[in-house]
Amino acid sequence: MNTKYRRAIIGGNWKMNLLPSEIKAYVKKLLPNLPPTRDCEVIICPSFISLGQTISALRGTGVAVAAQNVSEFPSGAYTGEVSAPQLSDIGATHVIVGHSERRIYFGEKDLTVNRKVLTVLEHGMRPIVCIGESGAIRDAGAAEELVSFQLKTALHGVAPQKMRRVAIAYEPVWAIGTGKTATAQQAGDMCAMIRTSIRKIYGARIARSVSILYGGSMNGDNAPELLAQPDIDGGLIGGASLKVEDFCRIISAAIEESAKIYKE
Ligand code: 13P
Numbered sequence: 258m259n260t261k262y263r264r265a266i267i268g269g270n271w272k273m274n275l276l277p278s279e280i281k282a283y284v285k286k287l288l289p290n291l292p293p294t295r296d297c298e299v300i301i302c303p304s305f306i307s308l309g310q311t312i313s314a315l316r317g318t319g320v321a322v323a324a325q326n327v328s329e330f331p332s333g334a335y336t337g338e339v340s341a342p343q344l345s346d347i348g349a350t351h352v353i354v355g356h357s358e359r360r361i362y363f364g365e366k367d368l369t370v371n372r373k374v375l376t377v378l379e380h381g382m383r384p385i386v387c388i389g390e391s392g393a394i395r396d397a398g399a400a401e402e403l404v405s406f407q408l409k410t411a412l413h414g415v416a417p418q419k420m421r422r423v424a425i426a427y428e429p430v431w432a433i434g435t436g437k438t439a440t441a442q443q444a445g446d447m448c449a450m451i452r453t454s455i456r457k458i459y460g461a462r463i464a465r466s467v468s469i470l471y472g473g474s475m476n477g478d479n480a481p482e483l484l485a486q487p488d489i490d491g492g493l494i495g496g497a498s499l500k501v502e503d504f505c506r507i508i509s510a511a512i513e514e515s516a517k518i519y520k521e
Contacts, residue, residue, distance in 0.1 A: 269498030432473025
């Protein structure tokens with residue numbers, strides 16, 4: 258993590274977990290346990306159905322709220338979809354785009370991910386763009402190639418001045434929900450490669466300002482080692498974000514790591 262140029266971000270992706278009736282209790286427990294977060298942006302990502310309620314409960318606390326998905330279309334006859342203007346209207350500030358679960362289970366393609374990134378930016382929100390390889394692709398030695406392709410395609414047409422509002426999440430599919438975390442070296446190397454790819458497109462100044470997160474079985478125990486990697490600026494947390502204590506341990510690890518860099 259290098260917070261001289263970019264912000265630490267810890268996001269809790271609740272996926273399709275927690276009932277709307279459970280949100281109040283979660284927030285009530287989170288707020289007094291939340292470490293002072295000036296040095297780390299904390300983002301909660303609930304299901305659409307709980308989004309408005311979570312935004313109201315966290316208003317004024319400094320904790321941001323993200324949607325887990327968005328339609329690529331701004332409005333119209335798209336039954337069951339939720340648009341970027343609708344999300345922005347209720348106060349969502351971030352949107353997860355291209356999560357591997359959307360790619361794998363709902364057939365989301367790279368070009369759709371790109372259109373979603375563009376619409377999120379156009380409507381004043383910040384995309385958290387997820388990229389990452391499957392175990393089979395890694396075994397075939399093609400992980401870097403695929404991740405670099407996913408990155409370039411997702412960012413196609415994103416103007417340089419908008420890149421400050423983009424975060425990238427490297428989430429190797431084989432590490433998501435499996436308890437099998439990437440080693441700090443594996444995750445750090447891929448995040449460094451991602452930053453190099455951004456540098457090739459946008460130049461060094463923009464590349465060093467983009468926060469790159471790691472996601473995949475991150476927890477309170479492995480967070481310090483992962484966040485100590487120079488190109489890992491935070492985490493997107495699934496399972497461990499559902500329990501307030503575990504989530505807060507990861508946030509504390511990010512704050513500690515960013516404080517270390519400040520002292521240097
Ligand atoms: P887990 O932390 O449950 O592996 O999920 C990671 C993830 O997919 C975050 O978006």
